[in-house]
Amino acid sequence: MTPVRLFLALLASRTSVACRKAMFRVLIIGLGITVQSGLAMADHEHETDQSDIINVIAIEYPPLLGEDLENYGIIFELLSSYANDHFKIRIKPLFLPPARAKQNMTNGHWCLSTYPADSNDIDAYFVRLLDKTIKIGLYRKRRAGNTAPFRWNSLSELGGSSIAILRTNVQSPYIESLMRAGIKPVYVETRHQAFQMLLGDRVDYAQGDNLTLDAMPDISASAVEFSDTVMFETESGFYYRKSCADQVFKAGHAPHLIENQPSDELVQ
Numbered sequence: 001m002t003p004v005r006l007f008l009a010l011l012a013s014r015t016s017v018a019c020r021k022a023m024f025r026v027l028i029i030g031l032g033i034t035v036q037s038g039l040a041m042a043d044h045e046h047e048t049d050q051s052d053i054i055n056v057i058a059i060e061y062p063p064l065l066g067e068d069l070e071n072y073g074i075i076f077e078l079l080s081s082y083a084n085d086h087f088k089i090r091i092k093p094l095f096l097p098p099a100r101a102k103q104n105m106t107n108g109h110w111c112l113s114t115y116p117a118d119s120n121d122i123d124a125y126f127v128r129l130l131d132k133t134i135k136i137g138l139y140r141k142r143r144a145g146n147t148a149p150f151r152w153n154s155l156s157e158l159g160g161s162s163i164a165i166l167r168t169n170v171q172s173p174y175i176e177s178l179m180r181a182g183i184k185p186v187y188v189e190t191r192h193q194a195f196q197m198l199l200g201d202r203v204d205y206a207q208g209d210n211l212t213l214d215a216m217p218d219i220s221a222s223a224v225e226f227s228d229t230v231m232f233e234t235e236s237g238f239y240y241r242k243s244c245a246d247q248v249f250k251a252g253h254a255p256h257l258i259e260n261q262p263s264d265e266l267v268q
Helices: 003-012 016-053 076-086 098-106 174-182 189-201 242-248 255-259
Strands: 054-059 091-094 124-128 136-139 162-166 184-188 203-211 224-225 231-234 237-241
Touching: 003 174, 016 203, 054 076, 076 091, 098 189, 098 242, 098 255, 174 184, 184 189, 189 203, 189 224, 231 242, 237 242
Parallel strands: 054 091, 162 184, 162 203
Antiparallel strands: 124 237, 136 203, 136 224, 136 231
């Protein structure tokens, strides 16, 4: 019998007042235990849900990393793809100010990070996510008869133009350098939106990288052109602590263990 039905039955019964009071006390205690048990189970489930998530230390570095960027930026996008194949836990970015990120790394309060580990940290291991570097530049719309190389020596040469850029709440030095050169940033929510604006002649350029078109098969490579001039480039990868490997990686997937395995020739 459910607690509600038991309560109704108790009201309808002809037992004495004292007996009903005693039964009420038992019922209330029982309901309290039930509620507490339910809350404890809910807390346990919440803890279980959180236990398989590990923070990845990161700093705002638009357009590569950012809390407000699409998929948190291309670096985290690549890391998430890698995690699906090799991690046994889920990941989420923890964006910190640079000084705080460095402090966490120095104190060993981390397992995964896109922020560089100290070069003297023998427990840190770098995993390259791509063989080639990520190059940040500009895309322009291809136009008939325009065969001039897409390059510049100074941003001031692009003064008066507009560039579609992924929106971020951080006023980075990069954005400031564009504005000082007289370039108007036009903020968009997604890379796809940036290219739609470019192809629709609503902006002069769209910011992107040398991997952008790989993620957008509906944008024809013959319709746009990537700049010869690169604004900056970086390796794509992340760091992990070898002492955290068992907590993070699927069995046999930790790169530092794979590299240390003897080859078949050595085993024979």
